[in-house]
Amino acid sequence: MPVMSGQDAQAVATAARLLADGQLVALPTETVYGLGARADDDAAVARIYAAKERPADHPLIVHVADADSAAAFCADPGPVARALMARFWPGPLTLILPRRAGVANAAAGGQDSIGLRCPAHPVAQALLRAAARLNVVGIAAPSANRFGRVSPTCAEHVASEFGPGLWVLDGGWCDVGVESTIVDCTRMPAALLRPGGVSRDRIEAALGAPLATPDAQRPRASGTLPSHYAPRARVRLFRDAEAITAAIAAEGAATSLHTVAVYSRSLSAVPGAGVLRSMPVDPEAAAHELFAVLRELDAAGVAEIWVEHPPADVAWEAVTDRLRRAAA
Numbered sequence: 449m450p451v452m453s454g455q456d457a458q459a460v461a462t463a464a465r466l467l468a469d470g471q472l473v474a475l476p477t478e479t480v481y482g483l484g485a486r487a488d489d490d491a492a493v494a495r496i497y498a499a500k501e502r503p504a505d506h507p508l509i510v511h512v513a514d515a516d517s518a519a520a521f522c523a524d525p526g527p528v529a530r531a532l533m534a535r536f537w538p539g540p541l542t543l544i545l546p547r548r549a550g551v552a553n554a555a556a557g558g559q560d561s562i563g564l565r566c567p568a569h570p571v572a573q574a575l576l577r578a579a580a581r582l583n584v585v586g587i588a589a590p591s592a593n594r595f596g597r598v599s600p601t602c603a604e605h606v607a608s609e610f611g612p613g614l615w616v617l618d619g620g621w622c623d624v625g626v627e628s629t630i631v632d633c634t635r636m637p638a639a640l641l642r643p644g645g646v647s648r649d650r651i652e653a654a655l656g657a658p659l660a661t662p663d664a665q666r667p668r669a670s671g672t673l674p675s676h677y678a679p680r681a682r683v684r685l686f687r688d689a690e691a692i693t694a695a696i697a698a699e700g701a702a703t704s705l706h707t708v709a710v711y712s713r714s715l716s717a718v719p720g721a722g723v724l725r726s727m728p729v730d731p732e733a734a735a736h737e738l739f740a741v742l743r744e745l746d747a748a749g750v751a752e753i754w755v756e757h758p759p760a761d762v763a764w765e766a767v768t769d770r771l772r773r774a775a776a
Contacts, residue, residue, distance in 0.1 A: 499610065506668060592610070731766075
């Protein structure tokens with residue numbers, strides 16, 4: 449199956465029919481591309497787990513067209529979730545909510561909670577609404593890549609992962625570039641499980657209260673394993689540019705530096721390194737390009753990627769989280 453333009457109404461209609469028939473479709477969102485199946489069909493969802501080689505108890509995020517559509521999966525989201533829906537949906541925010549009994553067990557990884565998100569991307573919205581007309585109430589869609597690897601931020605990334613057998617809707621480059629923020633609303637106070645496209649401070653401002661730190665009793669959630677988002681090359685995270693320079697001096701004689709890529713905000717030259725990429729000084733720009741850069745450096749054939757640690761600032765929390773998991 450080809451990569452099709454998400455602006456083509458017929459391509460979107462075909463994708464909706466494939467979903468209604470229990471097949472897989474890749475779709476763009478503002479965060480990353482997703483590998484989608486109808487969320488109310490456990491057999492269809494099982495195809496996602498098989499294609500990604502993902503553990504079946506690691507839950508997926510279900511995408512819905514609007515807050516009203518969330519009722520198919522959650523009977524009562526509660527006042528905190530409703531406030532966050534009103535403020536940030538559609539957008540890059542996933543809410544962990546109590547799951548309606550008997551619905552989307554496979555998508556929830558067998559838990560009694562479920563992650564719901566309303567994406568802002570116009571192609572995702574068009575597909576959700578076309579699918580709803582065929583009685584598909586939501587689309588389970590983790591990132592469209594092999595489990596644990598770098599998430600895709602353009603249609604070509606998806607095609608390179610899964611080949612020509614998957615119907616891919618092309619919506620261009622993803623605006624945000626890292627996955628959604630995940631907030632657990634099944635507890636009080638609500639807890640931040642994964643930083644992402646909506647920052648912690650914006651959520652806390654909307655709630656008028658701080659988010660809790662997750663504990664051992666938190667529900668399982670997408671993208672929260674210690675090792676995740678990893679390229680084939682080894683990622684090494686250095687505290688600052690000086691640490692990279694020191695490592696070059698200390699390891700240069702023993703390391704083939706031409707197989708090393710450096711990704712840094714501060715360094716303008718790295719003698720001997722195979723590739724030097726400049727990290728944007730703006731956190732949103734850095735998030736937008738992060739996964740594409742990791743894929744690009746992998747394609748260059750480097751053995752290691754040395755990364756200057758982002759600033760210790762809440763605005764950089766999502767980028768820092770992805771780099772730490774990539775380096776784990």
